[in-house]
Structure formats: structure tokens, C-alpha cells
Amino acid sequence: NVSALSGVPEWLPDHLQEEGIEELYPPQAEAVDAGVTEGESLVASVPTASGKTLVAELAMCASVARGGKALYIVPLRALAGEKRTEFEAFEEYGLSVGVSTGNYESDGEWLATCDIIVATSEKVDSLVRNNAPWIDDLSCVVSDEVHLVDDGHRGPTLEVTLAKLRQRNPGLQVVALSATIGNPEILAEWLDAELVDSTWRPIDLKKGVHYGQAIHLEDGEQHELGVRDGEKPTAAIVRDTLDDGGSTLVFVNSRRNAEASARRLADTVESRLTDEERERLADVAAEIRDVSDTETSEDLASAVERGAAFHHAGLASDHRELVEDAFRERALKVVAATPTLAAGVNTPSRRVVVRDWRRYDGEAGGMKPLSVLEVHQMCGRAGRPGLDPYGESLLLANSHDELDELFDRYIWTEPEPVRSKLAAEPALRTHLLATVASGFASSRSGLLEFLDRTLYATQTDESGRLERVTDDMLDYLVVNDFLDRDGEELQATSLGHTVSRLYLDPMSAAEIVDGLRAADDRPSALGLFHLASRTPDMYELYLRSGDSEEYTMLAHERETELLGSVPSEFEDRWEDWLSALKTARMLEDWASELDEGEITDRYGIGPGDLRGKVDTAEWLLSAAERLAGELGLEWAPAVREARTRVQHGIQSELIDLAGVRGVGRKRARRLFETGIETRADLRNADKPVVLGALRGRRKTAENVLDNVGRADPSMEGIEPEGSVIVESG
Ligand code: ADP
Numbered sequence: 001n002v003s004a005l006s007g008v009p010e011w012l013p014d015h016l017q018e019e020g021i022e023e024l025y026p027p028q029a030e031a032v033d034a035g036v037t038e039g040e041s042l043v044a045s046v047p048t049a050s051g052k053t054l055v056a057e058l059a060m061c062a063s064v065a066r067g068g069k070a071l072y073i074v075p076l077r078a079l080a081g082e083k084r085t086e087f088e089a090f091e092e093y094g095l096s097v098g099v100s101t102g103n104y105e106s107d108g109e110w111l112a113t114c115d116i117i118v119a120t121s122e123k124v125d126s127l128v129r130n131n132a133p134w135i136d137d138l139s140c141v142v143s144d145e146v147h148l149v150d151d152g153h154r155g156p157t158l159e160v161t162l163a164k165l166r167q168r169n170p171g172l173q174v175v176a177l178s179a180t181i182g183n184p185e186i187l188a189e190w191l192d193a194e195l196v197d198s199t200w201r202p203i204d205l206k207k208g209v210h211y212g213q214a215i216h217l218e219d220g221e222q223h224e225l226g227v228r229d230g231e232k233p234t235a236a237i238v239r240d241t242l243d244d245g246g247s248t249l250v251f252v253n254s255r256r257n258a259e260a261s262a263r264r265l266a267d268t269v270e271s272r273l274t275d276e277e278r279e280r281l282a283d284v285a286a287e288i289r290d291v292s293d294t295e296t297s298e299d300l301a302s303a304v305e306r307g308a309a310f311h312h313a314g315l316a317s318d319h320r321e322l323v324e325d326a327f328r329e330r331a332l333k334v335v336a337a338t339p340t341l342a343a344g345v346n347t348p349s350r351r352v353v354v355r356d357w358r359r360y361d362g363e364a365g366g367m368k369p370l371s372v373l374e375v376h377q378m379c380g381r382a383g384r385p386g387l388d389p390y391g392e393s394l395l396l397a398n399s400h401d402e403l404d405e406l407f408d409r410y411i412w413t414e415p416e417p418v419r420s421k422l423a424a425e426p427a428l429r430t431h432l433l434a435t436v437a438s439g440f441a442s443s444r445s446g447l448l449e450f451l452d453r454t455l456y457a458t459q460t461d462e463s464g465r466l467e468r469v470t471d472d473m474l475d476y477l478v479v480n481d482f483l484d485r486d487g488e489e490l491q492a493t494s495l496g497h498t499v500s501r502l503y504l505d506p507m508s509a510a511e512i513v514d515g516l517r518a519a520d521d522r523p524s525a526l527g528l529f530h531l532a533s534r535t536p537d538m539y540e541l542y543l544r545s546g547d548s549e550e551y552t553m554l555a556h557e558r559e560t561e562l563l564g565s566v567p568s569e570f571e572d573r574w575e576d577w578l579s580a581l582k583t584a585r586m587l588e589d590w591a592s593e594l595d596e597g598e599i600t601d602r603y604g605i606g607p608g609d610l611r612g613k614v615d616t617a618e619w620l621l622s623a624a625e626r627l628a629g630e631l632g633l634e635w636a637p638a639v640r641e642a643r644t645r646v647q648h649g650i651q652s653e654l655i656d657l658a659g660v661r662g663v664g665r666k667r668a669r670r671l672f673e674t675g676i677e678t679r680a681d682l683r684n685a686d687k688p689v690v691l692g693a694l695r696g697r698r699k700t701a702e703n704v705l706d707n708v709g710r711a712d713p714s715m716e717g718i719e720p721e722g723s724v725i726v727e728s729g
């Protein structure tokens with residue numbers, strides 16, 4: 001019983017009971033027995049939805065009660081807000097909670113005052129590199145979804161970050177939460193932690209595969225679905241679940257598919273809604289439209305009105321929350337989601353359908369099967385404790401062979417073991433530089449000693465490999481002037497320090513430095529966008545059929561603008577270079593004030609992808625500006641201009657105006673067209689003109705004038721000049 005918990009603050013048991021938590025789930029009780037409320041490190045490898053968050057909360061609250069400070073590391077930025085909202089429940093008991101997700105290079109000093117801090121592993125890594133003073137005050141660190149150390153891109157950062165935190169802080173309690181994996185013991189060994197390895201679930205789960213007319217469950221049970229003519233299997237399952245009073249969570253492999261699937265499944269749901277449900281959904285739709293007036297918002301709202309929604313990392317967090325709440329209270333009958341957020345969506349439903357078990361993989365250049373671990377995590381969302389007799393999760397097969405394959409691949413199979421990806425070159429290059437620059441090691445042997453604290457070292461049996469790759473990478477860092485080597489001793493150069501603080505892959509920095517040095521004239525925006533796009537820190541757009549020719553032509557037309565030597569068409573890096581050009585061209589369109597919708601159509605991407613590329617370009621160009629300054633190159637102003645243009649999506653003439661808070665690219669353009677071209681103009685402009693340019697929105701106009709420093713921003717009694725069109729998307 002929770003009232004018998006020891007080591008936790010006095011208020012916690014009552015609080016839990018208020019939340020409806022009377023008894024600990026068995027894995028939670030095991031964690032407490034293992035000493036998690038007494039500062040003991042723990043690896044908890046338990047199924048999805050079995051209450052891992054509570055284990056973390058017990059550890060953090062107990063640690064704070066002993067005078068410490070806790071850090072909760074989330075795998076995705078999108079989840080940080082959600083966790084903060086959960087932990088904010090503790091604020092009434094005097095705990096303060098902060099989130100740190102913003103830019104890579106903020107000092108994070110305000111976080112020093114928080115008891116619980118939520119951050120992504122990248123952010124924590126950056127805070128450690130920048131020597132955030134509060135890092136030394138940490139007493140408890142939670143790593144959520146720690147099995148992601150297996151991820152090729154982001155795993156090494158998590159791995160190194162945990163190793164650094166532990167090196168700096170020998171008594172540190174580490175609570176690592178993992179999905180069920182094949183080798184949780186190795187994580188426990190690595191982290192010197194107790195292990196809770198459990199398959200307990202609060203509700204039974206039956207996994208199965210749908211094929212033809214029937215659902216085949218793992219226990220041998222089959223039931224007929226009665227798929228109608230022309231009906232897709234997913235729609236049939238959703239219909240069948242609805243007839244039984246349940247809801248369905250559908251996992252698909254891309255954002256676009258999530259949106260399309262929600263739209264289609266709404267057709268199935270719509271006619272089965274009660275008037276009351278319709279009314280409730282109309283309210284939710286209105287709230288969704290209130291969040292923003294983008295196309296995505298409209299698409300989401302119109303699906304929600306009909307009882308279905310989509311959910312992916314490209315959604316605003318307010319949107320995600322509205323969807324999750326409406327699904328939890330069962331107004332929404334279907335949510336189509338991408339796997340990215342499977343771990344984060346705490347939205348149990350009667351059934352889960354894993355519609356797509358392959359996903360496009362850019363690096364592999366084709367479709368790749370999902371891992372067993374991922375599929376199990378999605379399946380784990382099925383079943384609402386206390387409400388359903390059991391949860392059911394289904395994969396979909398198109399043939400008898402596929403039926404067998406899916407059983408073999410996902411249902412009879414244990415999740416994969418996790419493996420460290422630290423020895424991959426980009427990861428090691430970045431982390432070696434950072435480890436030296438931030439003072440964790442100052443010699444080759446010190447580095448190797450530090451690396452010995454990583455999962456890689458715990459796990460590898462190939463002796464000498466880490467040492468070999470390390471030596472190669474050290475050579476690279478020395479040759480490119482990021483490190484000075486004197487015998488055994490290593491020291492970061494000032495360039496190396498800058499690169500590490502900027503959080504750049506050293507190879508990106510080397511590319512940028514070479515490109516800027518190669519410029520004879522002031523580089524153009526396209527040239528700089530291309531330079532940023534060809535660094536390994538930018539995910540380039542892929543070339544589709546026909547693109548090669550188009551961009552080869554563009555490369556010839558604008559050759560003089562592109563920085564550095566142009567590779568020949570026969571070189572390996574040509575393809576990459578063209579992809580970078582396509583990406584740069586997209587950024588140029590954006591910075592030429594082309595409509596967002598036109599850009600997403602032209603390049604076949606989603607609005608979230610455009611945002612992502614724009615953010616990355618802005619970050620890389622601000623890094624380039626710093627590097628130009630550091631090296632005394634004269635192009636810093638040109639870089640700054642390109643950076644500002646991409647940041648706001650504007651041409652140069654709008655730079656002054658678009659910097660005013662509340663004035664985006666569209667408003668800046670409309671103001672400019674009425675003759676208001678600068679902040680000074682705006683401060684002195686006629687109010688009716690300003691109001692007309694801002695489409696009669698008084699509140700907006702007042703804010704803008706206030707932000708630009710006008711003494712009397714009031715718009716009371718002012719009528720807009722010119723014809724006012726109501727602002728739309
Ligand atoms: P996980 O992180 O393991 O996927 P969560 O921590 O999100 O799972 O927990 C799933 C749900 O179970 C949450 O809604 C949580 O409030 C609830 N829960 C957790 N522990 C208990 C408990 N001991 N008793 C009742 N409900 C619980």
C-alpha cells in the first residue's frame with residue numbers, strides 16, 4: 001500500500017491516493033524494495049504502460065526531499081512539455097519544475113533554482129559542455145526510454161551524457177527506465193544499478209495478426225471480422241471495435257499517412273457517433289482551431305469533428321494534448337499515430353492496430369522493418385486497466401505467408417538486445433572533442449579511461465577497437481585544428497572550444513570553415529544555405545526521379561555562388577552535393593517569401609519538415625557566423641543576413657521589421673507595402689495605416705506598436721485604412 005512507503009516526502013502518499021493510486025504495481029514495489037526511494041540506482045525494464053513514470057517520480061521526490069536536485073532526461077523534445085505538466089502536480093507541495101529544451105547554447109542558469117528539471121539528452125549534453133553550475137548539485141538522474149542508447153543518431157549522446165554525469169558526480173543515483181529489451185542486465189552492469197526486469201502488465205495483452213476475414217490471436221483463438229466489400233482491414237477493425245464500445249489506436253509509418261488514415265477512418269466513425277459525442281467533438285475541434293490557423297490545424301479539426309484524429313511529432317503540443325485528452329475521455333474513437341510518439345502517448349485503447357510494419361529509412365534508401373522492441377511498445381498501448389477485459393493488438397497481413405512472417409517476426413520473438421553505437425565515427429568525433437574541450441579528459445589515456453565508463457566499453461568484447469577508432473578520430477581533430485596534441489597531452493584549440501560549445505559535429509565545422517575561406521566575394525544566401533545544407537548536421541532532402549537533372553542544371557547556372565570546389569559528376573559526393581542544393585533551394589524559396597503551402601507542395605514535404613530544416617539552417621548559420629568571427633573572416637555580416645532571412649522567411653528588405661515581436665513574414669510584407677519599411681517608420685506611422693496593414697486586428701496592432709516601443713499604442717477608436725480583408729491561413 002502506498003501509505004507504507006518509506007523514504008518519500010510525507011505528502012506523497014496522500015497525493016498518490018488522490019490520484020487514484022492505492023497500491024503499487026508489482027514492478028514498482030520491486031523498485032522500492034531495491035531501494036529506489038533511498039538513492040539506489042536502478043534499471044527498470046518493464047512493459048509499456050506498467051507505471052514506469054511513477055518509479056521515477058518516487059525516486060525524484062525522495063531525492064529532492066533529502067535536499068537534492070533531480071533531472072529527468074526525455075528522448076524527444078515533444079515529450080518534455082508533457083512530463084513537465086505531469087510533474088507540475090508537485091508544485092503545490094513546494095517543488096519547482098523547469099524545462100530546458102531551447103537553444104543549444106543558453107546558459108541555463110535559471111535552472112539552478114529548480115528542484116526537478118526536464119530536458120532532452122542533447123540539451124543535457126550541451127549544458128554539461130557549457131559547465132552549467134547546477135550540474136554538480138544533481139542527486140538523481142532519470143533516463144526515460146534508455147533503450148534508445150541503441151539509436152545510431154542520438155544514442156551516443158545519451159550514453160556519453162550519462163557517463164559524464166556519473167563521472168562528475170560519483171554518488172549520483174541513476175534511474176534508467178527501459179522498454180522490455182533482450183539484455184537489461186548489461187544496462188544494470190554499466191550503470192552499477194539494481195535491476196527490475198518484469199513482464200507484468202496491469203492488463204492482459206493478446207497479440208495477433210489480421211488476415212482476410214479473421215483475426216488470429218497468439219493463444220490460438222480466432223474471430224471473424226466480417227470485412228465488407230471494398231472495406232479496408234483497418235476500417236473493419238475500427239468498426240468492429242466501435243460496435244463493441246471501444247476505441248482504436250492505429251500506428252502508421254509517416255506523418256502524412258497518419259493524416260490520411262485519420263481522414264479515411266473518420267468515414268467509418270462518423271455515422272456511429274451520438275449527438276452528445278458530436279457536440280463534445282465540435283468543442284474540441286473549435287479548441288484545435290483556436291491553437292493556430294494553419295492547414296494542419298484545420299485538417300486535424302475537421303477529422304476530430306468526425307471522431308478521428310492524427311497524432312505525430314509535427315503537431316503543436318497543445319494540439320497533441322487536446323487529442324490525447326479527447327481520446328482518453330473516449331469522445332474520439334480513433335487516433336492514427338506515428339511510432340515516434342508511441343512511447344509518449346499515454347492513451348490506452350481497447351485495440352491497437354500496427355498497420356505498417358515497415359518504415360522508410362533514408363540511410364538504407366528503402367523500407368525497413370520496425371524493430372520488435374518498437375512493435376511491442378506500440379502493442380503495449382492496448383487495453384485500459386479496469387475497463388477492458390484485456391487489450392488486443394493486431395498487425396495486418398496481406399497474404400498467408402505474411403501472416404506466418406508476422407507471427408515469427410514480432411509475436412513469437414523477444415525484443416532485440418540493445419547495442420551501443422558509440423564507436424560510429426561521427427559520434428565519436430563529436431564526443432571526443434567535447435570531452436577534451438569540457439575538461440573531462442586532457443590526455444589520450446584520460447580519454448580512454450573516460451570511454452571505459454560507457455556502455456560501449458561494458459559491452460564490447462572486441463578489444464582494441466575503441467582505441468583504434470579513437471586514434472583515427474584524434475588524428476582528424478588534430479589535422480583540422482580542433483585539438484593540439486603534445487605527446488600524450490591533448491588540449492582543445494580555441495576553434496575546438498567554439499565548435500564544441502556550438503554543439504557542431506566537427507566535420508560540419510570543418511566544412512563551414514573551408515567554405516567560408518574559399519569565398520572570394522561576399523557569399524550569396526544560396527551559397528550559404530548550400531554550405532549549411534551539405535554539413536552532416538543537416539538532413540538533406542532526398543532526390544526524387546527527375547531531380548538529378550533539374551539540380552545539375554541549377555548547379556551549372558549558379559555555380560559561381562556555390563562555395564568551395566564543385567565535385568565532378570563522377571565523384572561519390574556528387575549526389576550528396578545535389579541533395580544539399582535541393583535543400584538550399586528550398587531554403588531560398590522560404591527566404592524569398594514563398595508561401596509555406598507552395599513550398600511543401602513543391603518539395604513534397606510536410607510543414608513540420610520545413611520548420612525542422614529552417615531551424616537547423618538558422619542554427620548552422622549562427623554557428624557559421626561565430627566561426628567567421630573566430631577566424632577573422634570578413635563574411636560574418638553576410639552570414640548574419642542569410643541567417644536572419646531564413647529565420648523569418650523574408651527577403652533582405654524586411655529584416656528590420658521582421659525582428660519586431662508579433663510581426664512575422666506576412667505582416668512585415670504588408671506593412672512594407674504601405675510604405676512602413678523600418679522600425680522607425682513603424683514608430684511614427686499613422687495608426688489607421690498600421691491597422692489596415694494588420695487587417696483590422698486591433699489587439700495585434702497594439703501589441704506590435706507596444707513591442708516596437710511606441711509611447712501610445714492604443715488603437716481605440718481607430719478605423720483601419722484601406723480595404724480590410726479578414727486574415728486567413
Ligand atoms: P509507462 O511509463 O510504463 O509506459 P505510465 O507511467 O505512463 O507507464 O503509466 C501508465 C498509467 O498507469 C498511468 O496513467 C498511471 O497513472 C497509471 N498508474 C501507474 N502506477 C499505478 C498504480 N500503482 N496504480 C494505478 N495506476 C497506476
